[in-house]
Amino acid sequence: WVSSDLKYRIKQTGEYLPLLQGKSLAMIFEKKSTRTRLSTETGFALLGGHPCFLTTQDIHLGINENLKDTARVLSGMTDAVLARVYNQSDLDLLAKEATIPIVNGLSDLYHPIQILADYLTLQEHFGFLSGLTISWIGDGNNVLHSIMMSAAKFGMNLRIATPRGYEPNSSVIMKAKQFSKEFGTKLFMTNDPLEAASGANVLVTDTWVSMGQEEEKKKRLKDFEGYQITKQTGKIASPNWIFLHCLPRKPEEVDDEVFYSPKSLVFQEAENRKWTIMAVMVSLLTNY
Numbered sequence: 078w079v080s081s082d083l084k085y086r087i088k089q090t091g092e093y094l095p096l097l098q099g100k101s102l103a104m105i106f107e108k109k110s111t112r113t114r115l116s117t118e119t120g121f122a123l124l125g126g127h128p129c130f131l132t133t134q135d136i137h138l139g140i141n142e143n144l145k146d147t148a149r150v151l152s153g154m155t156d157a158v159l160a161r162v163y164n165q166s167d168l169d170l171l172a173k174e175a176t177i178p179i180v181n182g183l184s185d186l187y188h189p190i191q192i193l194a195d196y197l198t199l200q201e202h203f204g205f206l207s208g209l210t211i212s213w214i215g216d217g218n219n220v221l222h223s224i225m226m227s228a229a230k231f232g233m234n235l236r237i238a239t240p241r242g243y244e245p246n247s248s249v250i251m252k253a254k255q256f257s258k259e260f261g262t263k264l265f266m267t268n269d270p271l272e273a274a275s276g277a278n279v280l281v282t283d284t285w286v287s288m289g290q291e292e293e294k295k296k297r298l299k300d301f302e303g304y305q306i307t308k309q310t311g312k313i314a315s316p317n318w319i320f321l322h323c324l325p326r327k328p329e330e331v332d333d334e335v336f337y338s339p340k341s342l343v344f345q346e347a348e349n350r351k352w353t354i355m356a357v358m359v360s361l362l363t364n365y
Contacts, residue, residue, distance in 0.1 A: 080356035095125030116350035148174035193353035207232030212277030217245035225253035234263040238273030306331040
């Protein structure tokens, strides 16, 4: 657990670890973000590296220059790329053409660096991951996809509730079932939020209206009625349940009573975005 080690050595003991001195990181952001940008910029710099933030005003993926050329240019100027994009296919092409690591900062299909922070938070709180049951109550989105692709590998069971029509990607479901069978965990899917919450150690949700879906807001809010996480949801979960949300949060997704309660680990989770992305960069670019 590189992230735990870095967090202890830097935050607890005050060590200075310039592990990325002389390294540079290109940060491509088609979609704005608070946590992804701050965690990556501050974390990379804290380790002695130089992050370069590029928005759509600075770089137009596949418009002024095709993705193949962009990947090759960045490979010659930087040591790694973190790309937060709309389309997973853009990330796939960057990874294919680049000669340096390409890190998924978010796409329409996955959000893996968020899940790393979630799992570090669970490890810190429970002391283990294997045997935990995660309950996802909300949209079948990129964050859920990343949980589905990884939970079983850590020995965690997964219970999912989405409204009809908002289920996860079918290919992700198929892969998740394969992983669940391979690693001996349980995968359960339903359209009933309370059924999904039953016996869960972890209650998780996310935004119901992602960036780019603003025109669907009215319909989505209606379709997600009954999906708000409340203390009533917690009564059906395991007595030791905790709550996670990748933020930003809207009150319709989880009420204040849960969100600001001791059961909520959302701000610890947000801080852990920094330590986990630092661990990703250190693991990719050094022999730590």
